[in-house]
Amino acid sequence: MAKKVRVWFNRWFSVAYLYMNHIRNNPDGVEFEFYGTHPDRNSMALQNCDYAEVEPVLEGLEYVEYCVDFCRRHQIDVFIPRLKMLDIARHIHLFDEVGTKVTVCRDIELLESMIDKDKFYELVRESDVMVVPEYRVVNTAEQFKAAYEELASLGHRVCFKPTNSEGGQGFRIINNDRDQVMDLFGTINPYVTFDRVYDILSGVDQFPNMMVMELLEGSEYSIDCLADPNGKLIAAVPRRKGNGRMRYLEDNQELIEIAHKVAEAYRIPFNYNIQMRYKNGVPKLLEINPRMSGGLHVSCLNGTNYPYLAVKLALGGHVEPLETKLGITASHIEQPMIMKDVIQAETVR
Structure with a gap:
């Protein structure tokens, strides 16, 4: 029997529960085991894991060393970080040494600028990729x-x-x-x-x-993007935020063109999210999140499994550029569930 692919989510938002489902229910029939860590043992992200432990609160290199040790102990194949992405990227060679693929941008200067938004605004202002407020x-x-x-x-x-x-x-x-x-x-x-x-x-x-x-008062969009490890764009979905929980996957060619310009200019890998808002008919940048967005599961309603495809790409698989289905109106409802104690290990440090 082939070994299941082991994927680790560190200190993610609760929506990681849904991303794990997307990866599990992949069209290629690949089997996965999910590992999760979080300081809160009741985090919803941990409820969908095959193995979970309480994560220590550490900073800098100490946290990276914990992550590398976790990958080594559990033979993690793909690490999908949210917390401390910059620290992890700065020491990415340590993960290479233990054989773990990490879905993080390796361009340290670019990643640092995306985290400190004023630096990224200055970078963008020097180009014609987007308009900044x-x-x-x-x-x-x-x-x-x-x-x-x-x-x-x-x-x-x-x-x-x-x-x-x-x-x-x-x-x-x-x-x-x-x-x-x-x-x-x-x-x-x-x-x-x-x-x-x-x-x-x-x-x-x-x-x-x-x-x-300046306050931008027009329609707000999140452009969910998928790119290969070299930053070549594979898919881009403009998702407009409506009133309340209404969301619209729109065929907005202006924003899709911006996504192509961003990909060409910055070569951000895997899943990332461009947030923009209109003012007087002009889309202006809010921020770029170099990770899966909190609403990516909505964009998956167009039939494309963005979380799984990022994992497939990290493992060396090939994905052709995708023609995404747009013109979709979406929303969501809560679903109650009985909590279970999923912690197999307490904090190790």
Whole structure:
């Protein structure tokens, strides 16, 4: 009997549960075993694993050494990291030595810039690949005030976000017309007044770098991309975010062309996600996530198994460029499940 392919997900979002299902239910009949680690033993990502353990909280080289040891102990064939991708990429030779393929961008300078968004904006601004929003990088209250006033004077509504964050973490929109009492009693929202932010930031001499940007108020898209290990684009799916849970896989040729330009310019491998938002008919970059996006399972509804194909490519398989089915309206519902204790080992460090 052929050995099952062993795949490890480290500290992933709960949606990894679905990605494991996609990889298991592959059209080639390849059999897999899934390994998962997370500091939270009740993480949903672990519920779909054949082996799970509590992950230690480590930094830098110490964390990389834990990862290499995990791969060695369990003879991992493919490692799909989310946490500490940059540290892992910096020491990728250690994984090569134990025979584990890692679905991570090996271009350290590029990966570093994608994680620190202001660096990537500067890189993009020097090219004609995409348009970036007007932005300023600040780390003091006075810099924040100056950036806000400058962008507002140009006619922009203003928002801000830490340069190093995932998803909507730290994203706020400045709106000086808020009724703060009603906001307090209403639903949680991203709106905040300039005075409130300035007052908070004035309480410290310096804070972590933050991007103060023009607010993009048009349609938001996530372009889910699949590329081979050399960054050659195989598929790109523009996924528009609608109201609530509505999602639309659209035949947006403008965004598909941008995906081809990104692939040609930056050669990002495996699964990655380009987030863009329109303003006045122009799509502008929000960020690129060099990993599977949180909504990739929706894009899989077009009949293409993006998580499995990335694993196949990492193992040296060949995948031809794909003609993806578009024009699909999608949504999702929750599904209850009984939790089980899946931990086979506690933290080893």
